[in-house]
Amino acid sequence: MKLGFIGTGNMASAIMGGIIKNQIIPANDIIGADVMEAGRERVKDQFKIQVTADNHEVINSSDIIILSVKPQFYAEVIAEIKDDVREDQIIITIAPGKTLAWLKEQFGKNVKIVRTMPNTPALVGAGMTAACPNEYMTKEEIAYVLTLLESFGRVEIIPERLMDTVVSVSGSSPAYVFMFIEAMADAAVSGGMPRAQAYQFAAQAVLGSAKMVLETGKHPGELKDMVCSPAGTTIEAVRVLEEKGFRSSVIEAMKTCEEISKSM
Numbered sequence: 001m002k003l004g005f006i007g008t009g010n011m012a013s014a015i016m017g018g019i020i021k022n023q024i025i026p027a028n029d030i031i032g033a034d035v036m037e038a039g040r041e042r043v044k045d046q047f048k049i050q051v052t053a054d055n056h057e058v059i060n061s062s063d064i065i066i067l068s069v070k071p072q073f074y075a076e077v078i079a080e081i082k083d084d085v086r087e088d089q090i091i092i093t094i095a096p097g098k099t100l101a102w103l104k105e106q107f108g109k110n111v112k113i114v115r116t117m118p119n120t121p122a123l124v125g126a127g128m129t130a131a132c133p134n135e136y137m138t139k140e141e142i143a144y145v146l147t148l149l150e151s152f153g154r155v156e157i158i159p160e161r162l163m164d165t166v167v168s169v170s171g172s173s174p175a176y177v178f179m180f181i182e183a184m185a186d187a188a189v190s191g192g193m194p195r196a197q198a199y200q201f202a203a204q205a206v207l208g209s210a211k212m213v214l215e216t217g218k219h220p221g222e223l224k225d226m227v228c229s230p231a232g233t234t235i236e237a238v239r240v241l242e243e244k245g246f247r248s249s250v251i252e253a254m255k256t257c258e259e260i261s262k263s264m
């Protein structure tokens with residue numbers, strides 16, 4: 001199976017890193033194109049894949065192609081490659097807002113497409129990816145693409161109407177979590193902890209808490225109550241977080257993210 005990337009930036013790197021690390025497709029069966037020579041050289045050096053400046057070469061040498069450019073470049077890239085795309089090839093998209101209907105219109109012909117929304121934890125095999133195959137994909141092809149996506153984390157097939165919500169809850173959310181970890185580390189530094197150690201403690205606490213949600217099946221509120229000892233320290237921190245609008249700020253930020261995704 002030959003895999004191609006058009007765009008070899010942050011998300012493409014995270015995906016190819018996961019696929020190669022989990023030996024789903026070897027590096028020498030992966031090719032990436034990027035307009036930026038620096039982007040090409042970076043993935044060539046880091047992942048030992050083939051690189052090219054020619055998007056047509058990616059299409060003509062791949063069975064599956066991941067369009068990993070920014071949404072604003074999707075129309076021009078599809079216009080450039082659409083005549084090369086064969087009926088047996090599979091296109092995986094990862095851009096917010098680019099619906100299957102829009103993609104079909106851009107290609108102007110029946111193309112096998114899986115619309116997805118991954119995230120950068122794919123790089124460490126802990127991604128969360130939503131997938132939405134179009135009507136031209138066979139069950140076997142869908143199963144293979146899911147195997148590919150599972151090589152760098154969890155994957156769920158979802159109705160396309162939820163894709164913008166996926167952008168806000170998992171596509172973009174690593175950024176919010178990194179901000180949270182940074183803020184916790186700053187507070188730990190203010191308490192006298194060395195910064196590198198503070199990042200370790202903060203990040204592991206977030207990782208452990210997330211694992212508790214995923215592995216215990218308990219409601220996050222119940223897990224929060226388990227930490228809040230009566231008249232203890234935690235409930236005072238929770239009180240301040242509520243006073244500062246922690247939850248509502250997260251919700252408002254995510255609703256904004258979702259709206260921007262819809263507009264792309």
Ligand SMILES: NC(=O)C1=CN([C@@H]2O[C@H](COP(=O)(O)OP(=O)(O)OC[C@H]3O[C@@H](n4cnc5c(N)ncnc54)[C@H](OP(=O)(O)O)[C@@H]3O)[C@@H](O)[C@H]2O)C=CC1
Binds near residue numbers: 120
């Ligand atoms: N980063 C993330 O966490 C996530 C990103 N995504 C989606 O993934 C896609 C890529 O995002 P990201 O990796 O962050 O973006 P990057 O800017 O890091 O990577 C995109 C790369 O593609 C290059 N490029 C632009 N136009 C072309 C072209 N016509 N042909 C070939 N290469 C081109 C860009 O060059 P140049 O810099 O010159 O534009 C850039 O090097 C986007 O649609 C994004 O929404 C989805 C989920 C998560």
Ligand SMILES: O=C(O)[C@@H]1CCC=N1
Binds near residue numbers: 096167171172
């Ligand atoms: O910020 C963005 O537009 C991309 C999509 C989800 C995460 N990054």
